[in-house]
Amino acid sequence: MSDMLRRPAEQDHAVELEALAADDSPKPKGWALSPQAVVTYLLGGEAPNGAQISAKYVGDQRLIETAVATLATDRALLLLGVPGTAKSWVSEHLAAAVAGDSTMVIQCTAGTDENQIRYGWNYAQLLADGPSRSALVPTPLFRAMESGKLCRLEELTRMGSDVQDTLITVLSEKMLPIPELNDAVYAARGFNVIATANNRDKGVNELSSALKRRFNVVVLPLPDDMEQEIAIVSKRVSEMAQSLELPAPKNLVDEVRRVVAIFRELRGGETLDGKVAVKTPSSTLSTAEAIAVMIGGISQAAFFNGGALSSDGLSPNLLGAIVKDPVQDKAVLEEYLETVLKKRGDFADYYTTLSDLV
Numbered sequence: 001m002s003d004m005l006r007r008p009a010e011q012d013h014a015v016e017l018e019a020l021a022a023d024d025s026p027k028p029k030g031w032a033l034s035p036q037a038v039v040t041y042l043l044g045g046e047a048p049n050g051a052q053i054s055a056k057y058v059g060d061q062r063l064i065e066t067a068v069a070t071l072a073t074d075r076a077l078l079l080l081g082v083p084g085t086a087k088s089w090v091s092e093h094l095a096a097a098v099a100g101d102s103t104m105v106i107q108c109t110a111g112t113d114e115n116q117i118r119y120g121w122n123y124a125q126l127l128a129d130g131p132s133r134s135a136l137v138p139t140p141l142f143r144a145m146e147s148g149k150l151c152r153l154e155e156l157t158r159m160g161s162d163v164q165d166t167l168i169t170v171l172s173e174k175m176l177p178i179p180e181l182n183d184a185v186y187a188a189r190g191f192n193v194i195a196t197a198n199n200r201d202k203g204v205n206e207l208s209s210a211l212k213r214r215f216n217v218v219v220l221p222l223p224d225d226m227e228q229e230i231a232i233v234s235k236r237v238s239e240m241a242q243s244l245e246l247p248a249p250k251n252l253v254d255e256v257r258r259v260v261a262i263f264r265e266l267r268g269g270e271t272l273d274g275k276v277a278v279k280t281p282s283s284t285l286s287t288a289e290a291i292a293v294m295i296g297g298i299s300q301a302a303f304f305n306g307g308a309l310s311s312d313g314l315s316p317n318l319l320g321a322i323v324k325d326p327v328q329d330k331a332v333l334e335e336y337l338e339t340v341l342k343k344r345g346d347f348a349d350y351y352t353t354l355s356d357l358v
């Protein structure tokens with residue numbers, strides 16, 4: 001187990017979940033924790049026995065409360081937002097806290113068909129013995145219904161609308177017919193669905209209005225406050241560096257501050273003081289990408305730079321995050337370097353290394 005590259009949230013945070021389960025406030029049927037304890041698990045705080053609970057999500061408490069409250073009703077939850085706003089992250093932790101199991105996931109793509117949502121067949125057995133319950137191959141949705149747990153649907157709007165609509169019966173009647181066996185699976189108490197979808201995919205395969213009605217939508221925003229974003233990036237980078245067994249450099253927070261400043265200026269279309277307008281690149285420049293840039297830099301520092309984190313190691317990662325379109329984004333970055341960073345003494349090293357690379 002200890003050699004797993006990444007453990008599911010419920011294993012990683014088993015001690016916290018156990019401490020929170022001791023809470024004696026009422027739990028909805030089929031839930032591992034009370035709704036209040038689920039919110040504490042996500043946002044951090046203290047368990048009834050005094051144990052410290054780390055924050056998983058940094059953001060508005062009301063958003064998380066709405067999400068948790070939704071899961072206790074007969075409506076499903078849809079987390080919406082631009083890429084990198086922690087939709088999948090929140091979905092995993094919600095499933096871990098509510099159901100004690102975050103592993104029932106379906107990644108929706110344009111190629112997802114009904115069999116991947118409902119159930120499939122073991123064809124060898126199907127041909128040998130005909131349709132039977134043991135020849136049926138359950139999907140994560142099927143198993144979540146049977147066991148009264150949460151099923152996570154990642155990037156719901158990527159799959160075709162006809163396939164999405166398979167979910168309507170499941171969500172409204174809480175049952176899944178199996179016509180081949182003249183049978184059905186009825187969802188056990190505790191079953192619900194958490195879907196995520198990307199704002200930027202809007203219009204690709206928009207949810208039908210029938211399906212939309214079955215979801216409560218919670219929009220996860222990009223952090224609007226610079227200090228909050230620095231805190232999120234520093235926290236996640238330290239945690240990830242630890243799990244990758246990379247030493248966290250002493251100047252980590254200073255570099256996070258500079259990288260986040262560059263991200264926010266390019267994303268927001270103006271300098272932080274609001275004085276100079278800046279063109280925005282096609283890239284999202286999300287918090288998640290700032291985290292990835294920092295991790296790339298730390299790895300480079302650890303293996304090739306004696307552990308010293310500097311603009312040398314971070315700039316190639318920054319360039320990769322900013323320039324997604326080799327022509328337009330490159331021009332945007334060049335202009336930003338000349339009109340903004342060149343004049344800023346405390347970014348001189350970034351100006352030099354990025355100008356060399358671009």
Ligand SMILES: Nc1ncnc2c1ncn2[C@@H]1O[C@H](COP(=O)(O)OP(=O)(O)O)[C@@H](O)[C@H]1O
Binds near residue numbers: 082084087
């Ligand atoms: N507000 C936040 N609080 C905590 N972590 C965040 C926040 N925003 C982004 N992250 C981090 O960003 C990373 C990527 O998030 P992810 O869930 O994959 O994004 P999405 O599914 O929205 O594209 C995660 O490691 C997560 O910890």
Ligand SMILES: [Mg+2]
Binds near residue numbers: 087088089154196
């Ligand atoms: Mg995601």
